[in-house]
Amino acid sequence: MKKWKQITLAAFLCTWVVTSSQSTSALRANEFEGNEDAWVKRCSVAQSSSEMATKCAQFKTYYAKQSTQLQNEVSSLKKQISALDDNIDKLAAAVKKQASLVKTIEKKIAMNEASIRLINSDIKKLNEKINALQRSIDERNAIIIKRMQDEQATIGTNMSLEIIMGSQDLLDMIRKIDGLNRINEQDQREIDKIKEEKQEQNLQKSEKVRLKTALEETKRNNEKAKKEAEEVRKQKQVLLDKFRKQEEALDEKMRSVKVDISTIQENMINITNAPNGSFNFTTSGKLAKPVNGSISANSFYYPNGGVHLGLDVAVSLRTPIYAPANGVILYANNPVSTNSGYIGNTTGYPAGTGNSIQMLTRVDGTTYALSFFHMAQENFSVRAGQKVSKGQLLGLSGNTGNTTGPHCHLEVINLGNMAIDTAISRFQSTADFAWGNGWGSAGLANVCSVKGPPCREHPEDVYGYR
Structure with a gap:
C-alpha cells in the first residue's frame, strides 16, 4: 500500500511538472503574442539585467516558432493553389489568405530590418561602454597597486589584482589576508567599485555576444522572409490569372440582376420636378484625365486573359479624382471604408465596385456616361443631382x-447624340451603369468598334492615357 502511494505521488508530481512547464510556456507565448513588434525592438538592444536577457532568449524561441509557422502557411497555400478548381468562392478565399500572408511577411521584413539597424547601433554603444568600464577598472587598480607599492617597504606586502581574483594557495591566502587587513576604507570602496564595474562589464560583454548572434540570425531570417514574399507574390499572380478567367462570369451574374431601384433611390439623381433644359451643358475638346497614375490593366482584357470592361489606373490610396468635363452626377455612394477591398468582394453598386460615381457629360455634341469605381470613403465630394465643372474634385x-x-x-x-434630359430620365428608370451594354463577356459584344451608341469606349483613348 505504501509503495502504491509512493508511485501515485510520483506520478502526480511528474504530471504537475509537465503541466506546469506547459502552462509556463503558454504564459510566455501569451505575453509575446500580439506584441511581437515591441519585443523585437526591446530585444534588439542590450539588456540591463540578466532577467531581461533571459526574457529575450524566451522571445527568440517564440519568434522562431512563429517564423516556422509562417513558412508552413506559405507552403500550404502553394499546395492549395495547385489543387484549386475554377470555383470562384474558393479562389476568392485563397486570394484573401494570400493577401493576409503578404501583409504578415512584409511586416516581418520591416521588423527585421528595423531590428538590424538597432542591433548595429547598440553594438557600437556597447563597445564604447565596455571600453569605458575597462579604463575605469584599470585606473582604480592602478591606484590600489600604487598605494600597496608605497607601503611595501614598511609592511612587506604587495597587493595586486589577485586580491579580487582569489588566492593561489594557503600561504598566498595568509599573506593576502594580512595585507588586506591594512587596506584602508577608501581602498575597500575602490575594490567594491571595481567588482560592480566588472559585473556590469561582464553583462555587457554577454549582451554583445547575444546581439551579434541575433544580428546574424536576423539577417538570415530576413533573407528567408524576402524569398517567402517573392514566392507568395508569384502565387498571387497564379491566383489572379485563375480568378480573372472566372471574373467575367461573376460580374455578369452579379450585375445583370435587375436592381430594386427603391434600395438605391437616395443615391440617384431625381429630376421629376425639374423643367426641361435644366441640365443642358456642354464641353469642347477632349475629356481630361480624371486621375494621374500608371495603367495597371487596359480595356477590354486583362494582360493574362479575362474580360476587363474598363481601364485600371494604379495610384496610391487617397489620390485626387477630378471631373473630366462639365456635367451632372447621376449616382454617388460611399458605403464602405477606404481600404476594405479584396478579390470577390461584392460591396457597392454595381456589385463589387465599392464606393462609386457615375456622371453624365456632353463633349462636342456627344453624350457620355462616365463611371469611377473603388473610390475612398472620405472626402467623397459630390452627391447625386449635383452639377460639376471640369477639374472639380469628385473624391x-x-x-x-x-x-x-x-x-x-x-x-x-x-x-x-442622346439629349441630357433623355439620358437622365433613362437612368432614373433603369439605374443601369452599363446602359444596356451588359457585363462580363456580354459587354464585349457592345464595344463601339463593333456597334453604334450606346456602346463601350476604350477609356484610355477617350481620356488620352495613350
Missing part, C-alpha cells in the same frame, strides 16, 4: 469592393 482613390489593391477603375459609355 479620392481607394481600395474598395472587388479589388487587389488601390486603383481607380474607369468606364466610358458613348450615348451618341
